[in-house]
Amino acid sequence: MPHPPVPARRTLLTLLAAGPAASALGGPAAAPARAASGTTATPASGTTAPTAPGVTVPGIVKALPAEHFTVRGTNAEARFDAFGDAGLLTPNDRFFVRNHTTTPVLDAADWRLTLWGDGLHGRGPVHFSYGQLRDLPSVTRTALIECAGNGRSLYTSQQGEPVTGTSWTLGAVGAARWRGVRLSDVLHRAGIARDAVALQPRGLDAPYVSGGVDHGRVRRPLPVAKAFDDVILAYEMNGEPLPYDHGYPVRLVVPSWVGIASIKWLGDIEVSTRPLTSPWSTDWYRLFGPAHPEGGSEPIGRQTLKSAFHLPFGAALEAGRTHRLTGRAWSALAPVRSVEVSTDGGARWRPARLLDTPRRNGWVRWSAPWRPHRTGPVTLLSRTTDTAGNTQPERAVHNTQGYLFNAVVRHPVTVA
Ligand SMILES: Nc1nc2c(c(=O)[nH]1)N[C@H]1C(S)=C(S)[C@@H](COP(=O)(O)O)O[C@H]1N2
Ligand SMILES: [Mo]
Numbered sequence: 001m002p003h004p005p006v007p008a009r010r011t012l013l014t015l016l017a018a019g020p021a022a023s024a025l026g027g028p029a030a031a032p033a034r035a036a037s038g039t040t041a042t043p044a045s046g047t048t049a050p051t052a053p054g055v056t057v058p059g060i061v062k063a064l065p066a067e068h069f070t071v072r073g074t075n076a077e078a079r080f081d082a083f084g085d086a087g088l089l090t091p092n093d094r095f096f097v098r099n100h101t102t103t104p105v106l107d108a109a110d111w112r113l114t115l116w117g118d119g120l121h122g123r124g125p126v127h128f129s130y131g132q133l134r135d136l137p138s139v140t141r142t143a144l145i146e147c148a149g150n151g152r153s154l155y156t157s158q159q160g161e162p163v164t165g166t167s168w169t170l171g172a173v174g175a176a177r178w179r180g181v182r183l184s185d186v187l188h189r190a191g192i193a194r195d196a197v198a199l200q201p202r203g204l205d206a207p208y209v210s211g212g213v214d215h216g217r218v219r220r221p222l223p224v225a226k227a228f229d230d231v232i233l234a235y236e237m238n239g240e241p242l243p244y245d246h247g248y249p250v251r252l253v254v255p256s257w258v259g260i261a262s263i264k265w266l267g268d269i270e271v272s273t274r275p276l277t278s279p280w281s282t283d284w285y286r287l288f289g290p291a292h293p294e295g296g297s298e299p300i301g302r303q304t305l306k307s308a309f310h311l312p313f314g315a316a317l318e319a320g321r322t323h324r325l326t327g328r329a330w331s332a333l334a335p336v337r338s339v340e341v342s343t344d345g346g347a348r349w350r351p352a353r354l355l356d357t358p359r360r361n362g363w364v365r366w367s368a369p370w371r372p373h374r375t376g377p378v379t380l381l382s383r384t385t386d387t388a389g390n391t392q393p394e395r396a397v398h399n400t401q402g403y404l405f406n407a408v409v410r411h412p413v414t415v416a
Contacts, residue, residue: 057074058102059074059099059101059103060076060097060099061103061243062243062244063093064076067079068093069096070171072167074100075099077096078094078171078173079171080170080173080308080310081309081310081311081313082310083171083328084310084326088175089176089177089238090174090175090176092237092246095145095174095176095237095243096172098147099205100208100218101207103205103244103245104205105248106204106244106248106249106265108130108248111129111130111249111250112129113127113128113133113233113267114126114267114268114269115187115268116269116271117270117272118272118273119195119197119198119271119272120191120192121191122191126191128186128189128190130249133180133181133186136181136189137185138181139179139180140178140179141232141253141255142175142176142177142359142361142362143178143255143361144303144330144361145173145176145253145259146173146258146259146330147168147173147258147259148259148260148303148403148404149165149168149402150170150405151168151170151405151406152165152168152403153167153402155398158407159395159396159398161398163398163399163401164400169313170306170308170409172259176237177237177239178234178253179235180233180235180236180250182233183227183228183231183232183252184227184231186233192271193273195273196224196272196273197272198221198223198224198271198272199221199222199269199270199271199272200219200220200222200276200278201219201220201222202217202218202219202268203218203263204217205218205265215278217267218260218264218280219278220260221278221299231254231255233250233251233252234250234251234252234253247263247264247265248265251265252264252266256332256333256360256361258285258300258303258404260285261301281299284401285299285300285401286299287403287404288400291398291399292399297399302333304333305329305330305333305336305384305390305406307330307339307382307384307392307409308328308382309325309326309327309382309409310328311327311411313411315413315414316413316414316416317370317372317414318415318416319374319375319416320371320372320373322370323370323372324369324370325341325343325352325367325370325380326365326367327339327352327366327367328364328365329363329364329366329382329384330362330364331384331388333386333388333390334386334387335358335362336364336385336386337358338352338354338384338385339351339352339354339364339366339383340383340384341368341380341383342381342382343380345379346379349383350368351368352366352382353367353368355367375414375415375416377412377413378415379410379411379412379413380412381408381409381410381411382411392406392408393408394407
């Protein structure tokens with residue numbers, strides 16, 4: 001068995017004070033702890049300290065004003081209903097945060113990436129400093145990051161089915177322009193062997209402890225084929241250094257795959273000639289339940305497709321005037337081809353107007369005018385179809401952990 005290198009703990013300037021995370025930092029190299037809270041740290045993005053009212057979550061650095069975020073445990077969901085003014089790219093200060101533990105505030109100056117494992121020619125570990133990564137040719141690409149469980153609560157609210165996990169509505173998704181280096185370039189330079197089949201990137205955040213079990217640091221196997229396709233090690237998000245909460249100094253961006261693949265605060269990558277596993281590929285991020293194979297599906301790779309309105313659930317709309325309904329649609333499987341809307345609970349559908357050119361790994365905004373006449377409750381629906389012919393179904397196939405919700409969202413409003 002190859003021996004994993006000790007993670008570069010000394011690069012962790014701070015973690016949430018006290019508890020197992022802080023004690024893991026013990027030792028002479030550990031810098032004084034500073035809580036990752038909304039009031040003490042200066043985000044790497046250079047945004048100012050929070051002044052807007054909102055909840056401060058221990059473990060998330062940036063401000064979480066209530067008009068843009070809903071806090072869910074250690075996570076912050078972006079308010080999808082407020083995306084109407086957000087543009088095609090999600091601003092860094094409005095991007096959702098999914099943290100298994102807490103945001104570590106790292107220092108790029110003493111950060112390094114380690115590649116190790118029997119899948120490297122030299123066998124010994126290979127290191128890259130932040131400066132060495134920045135000196136490699138850079139690429140910039142737009143990609144969505146979407147949690148596998150985005151829309152999870154709709155399994156229950158819309159389909160009456162129980163699920164475990166964070167009760168996201170539709171805001172565990174965002175689009176950004178990522179700049180960094182190709183993972184393939186780094187793998188070549190590190191001397192990846194021809195017979196390497198699996199990678200396992202791992203974060204520098206604290207080990208994830210749940211139900212009294214220490215699952216270790218967040219890590220998940222990544223097939224070599226995907227790594228060589230379009231994965232990047234990103235150090236910029238929308239033209240700024242990665243914010244602390246989004247993986248500063250370096251994170252993976254794995255386009256079109258479920259968010260868990262895009263490991264933040266990347267510390268090391270195991271390169272192996274044999275398949276690798278972690279709890280994030282065996283216990284979670286598989287589909288379990290009666291509709292799936294005994295023992296679960298294969299680990300989830302790609303995300304699915306969705307569309308939704310930029311409106312709060314239960315929004316009140318005035319009768320007798322024309323409203324411009326807007327929303328977004330996206331598919332991880334192919335570019336969006338069309339969006340249809342229904343304003344009568346699904347009896348009749350009409351096309352929405354696409355406001356952006358559909359692209360792979362992006363979303364499109366759309367609009368449809370609606371002039372309601374009768375007052376009372378109405379269910380609005382939107383349904384997208386992509387160029388590969390995938391369409392949102394009426395019902396999503398249930399899985400116990402509520403991943404990959406893809407059904408048409410039934411959006412209640414009131415005409416008054
Ligand atoms: N190291 C580390 N990487 C991580 C996570 C984490 O908790 N730790 N969460 C993952 C999950 S589940 C998602 S959905 C995305 C969220 O990215 P964001 O917080 O930048 O939106 O990061 C992924 N990468
Ligand atoms: Mo996620």
